[in-house]
Amino acid sequence: MTYSNLYHFVGGIVVSxxxxxxxxxxxxxxxxxxxxxxYERRIEQAxxxxxxxxxxxxxxYMKGSMRAHHEQDVAALIAGLGEPYSFTRIYEEGPVExxxxxxxxxxxxxxxxxxxxxxxxxxxxxxxxxxxxxxxxQLEIETFEFExxxxxxxxxxxxxxxxxxxxxxxxxxSPQVMDD
Numbered sequence: 001m002t003y004s005n006l007y008h009f010v011g012g013i014v015v016s017x018x019x020x021x022x023x024x025x026x027x028x029x030x031x032x033x034x035x036x037x038x039y040e041r042r043i044e045q046a047x048x049x050x051x052x053x054x055x056x057x058x059x060x061y062m063k064g065s066m067r068a069h070h071e072q073d074v075a076a077l078i079a080g081l082g083e084p085y086s087f088t089r090i091y092e093e094g095p096v097e098x099x100x101x102x103x104x105x106x107x108x109x110x111x112x113x114x115x116x117x118x119x120x121x122x123x124x125x126x127x128x129x130x131x132x133x134x135x136x137x138q139l140e141i142e143t144f145e146f147e148x149x150x151x152x153x154x155x156x157x158x159x160x161x162x163x164x165x166x167x168x169x170x171x172x173x174s175p176q177v178m179d180d
Contacts, residue, residue, distance in 0.1 A: 034125050039066050046128035046138075054134045057165045062136050065160075065167070066126060072113045078106045082166030090173045120144040120152075136160040 034042075043062055048055040061080050068076035087099040087108075099105040112118060122143040129137045137159050144152040154174075161169040 034123070036067055036070055039063070039126055042126070043128045046131055048131045050133040051131075052133060054162065055131045058131050058134060058136045058160065058162045061162060061165070061167055062128065062138070062160065066124075069124070072118075074106060074109045074113065077109055078102055080167055081105060082163050082168040085166075085168060085170075087170045087172070090171055117144065120146050122151075134162040136162070 040063055043059055043066075046059070064080055065077065067073075068080070081102045083102055085099065085102050085105060086097060087105060088095045088097045090096075099108055122145050125141045125143075127139040127141075129139060131137070137157070140156045140158055142154045142156070144154075146152070157173040157175060159171045159173075160167055161171075
């Protein structure tokens, strides 16, 4: 399977997940940040497949990671990462590895949280889709709002792969959004 085919396959998963969310919640996502309590409720309700005793560690990591991101707590984010660790963003053109170690992830997190772009950050609306064995899968919608009233809304399908209770690998798929 080529990266382009994989990219479109994942895009189909995002569309299917969005439809499932609309059907189960009774409404389409509003691109509104959610409280940590709402996220924790959603992660507790996420379906678990092929558990083998791994679901609780995955669920615990996802909760802690969301709290650390919400609080911009780099130390807490890094504490949840395994060694080795890798973070790869998957684009239609192919994958780009953004971090290949805990140290790179820490430097990138510090840079992000200190950037001017983050002062426009409105929050994330995260929808845990499922926990499958040691994989946590969720749809994340981040919103940035600028002085002129314009918004930048980023939709990401994240796959978290856990090993020994820590995040080992993270893939972030950016689905192509087509205008009508």
